[in-house]
Amino acid sequence: MTRMRTLLIQLPTTPASPQTAYGQAWLDTAAPQTLQVRPAPLALLPAAERRSALVVIVPAAALSWHRVTLPVGLARQPARLQAALQGLLEERLLQDPAQLHMALPQPWTAGQPLWVAVCDKGWLLQHLQALEDAGLAVQRIVPEFSPPQQGEFWHAVGTEDDGRLWHGSAEHGLTGWPLAAFGQGALCPEPAQVMAEPALAAWAQRHWPEQV
Numbered sequence: 001m002t003r004m005r006t007l008l009i010q011l012p013t014t015p016a017s018p019q020t021a022y023g024q025a026w027l028d029t030a031a032p033q034t035l036q037v038r039p040a041p042l043a044l045l046p047a048a049e050r051r052s053a054l055v056v057i058v059p060a061a062a063l064s065w066h067r068v069t070l071p072v073g074l075a076r077q078p079a080r081l082q083a084a085l086q087g088l089l090e091e092r093l094l095q096d097p098a099q100l101h102m103a104l105p106q107p108w109t110a111g112q113p114l115w116v117a118v119c120d121k122g123w124l125l126q127h128l129q130a131l132e133d134a135g136l137a138v139q140r141i142v143p144e145f146s147p148p149q150q151g152e153f154w155h156a157v158g159t160e161d162d163g164r165l166w167h168g169s170a171e172h173g174l175t176g177w178p179l180a181a182f183g184q185g186a187l188c189p190e191p192a193q194v195m196a197e198p199a200l201a202a203w204a205q206r207h208w209p210e211q212v
Contacts, residue, residue, distance in 0.1 A: 004028075007046065009131065010037065010057040010144065015123065016130040018042060023057075042134050053139045056131070060144040060166055064118045065173040066092055072111040085116060093118065101125075105146070115147045115173060147173045154191035154211075156200040163200055167191070182207065 010023035021039040024046065068088045074080065081104075086097035093100065101121040108114055124141075131138060145155065145166050152169040156179065163179040167189065177189070179200070194211045196204035204211075 005052040007052055007054045007136075008037075008057060009045065009054065009136070011059060011062070011124075011127045013059055013062050016042075016126045020130075026052075042130055045131075045134060045136065047135065054131075054136055055140045055142060056128070056138050058117075058119060058124070058141060058143050060174060060176060061164065062119050062123070063143055063174070065147055066116045066118060067113055067173065068116050069113050070108070070110040074110045089116065089118070095120070103141075117143055117146065145174055152192075154189075154194045156194060156196040156204050158197070159199050160203050163197075163203075165189070165194075179203065 006027040008023075008025045008027055012020055012022065014020060019041055021041055022045060023037045024040055025037040026046075066089055068085070070081075070084060070088075074084055082102065085102045085104075089102070090097055099121055100118050101124050103117045105114060128138060128141075144157075145168055147168050148170050150170045152167065154165065154167050156165045157163055158179070160179055164176040165179060165182075167175045167177075169175075191208060191211055194204050194208050
């Protein structure tokens with residue numbers, strides 16, 4: 001089997017700067033269980049190898065998700081697609097749609113309900129330009145979490161001080177709760193099962209001992 005390595009870089013929610021820390025990790029098909037994410041400033045990010053791919057991960061906190069149904073017969077040209085999305089979402093968005101980047105799941109089908117990911121276009125382009133200036137050519141951009149095609153999931157990420165509990169639902173999209181709010185009178189959800197990063201395993205066990 002050919003060995004494949006992918007460099008994963010997670011964008012921060014803050015603007016790009018020389019001091020900005022990016023989450024980075026190598027995903028190796030020969031040892032997928034060794035994936036470890038470490039923060040590093042732009043100057044210290046590893047160089048992508050010739051046979052490796054570079055995938056940028058957009059943090060869930062930087063995205064909003066909106067349910068739309070594209071008109072049947074819509075041409076797949078990017079300009080027409082963006083115009084259709086802007087028209088469908090204009091009344092739901094707080095910002096001017098022209099200032100936002102909108103992305104559809106792949107593949108997508110017109111005439112069927114689907115979830116559209118939306119983020120600030122200027123913020124995204126700023127980080128992509130910073131990576132390009134550092135000699136890192138991005139092959140793909142993916143969300144940290146996205147609504148599943150069916151069912152739901154719960155995932156706790158980060159630390160107890162700055163982490164979030166994310167709920168992905170095929171029906172309701174993606175919702176996040178700051179972990180710091182738990183235990184301070186906030187409504188506590190009742191997930192069927194919770195996935196947690198290692199740093200939050202004990203936290204999740206305290207709140208949902210039967211679901212972790």
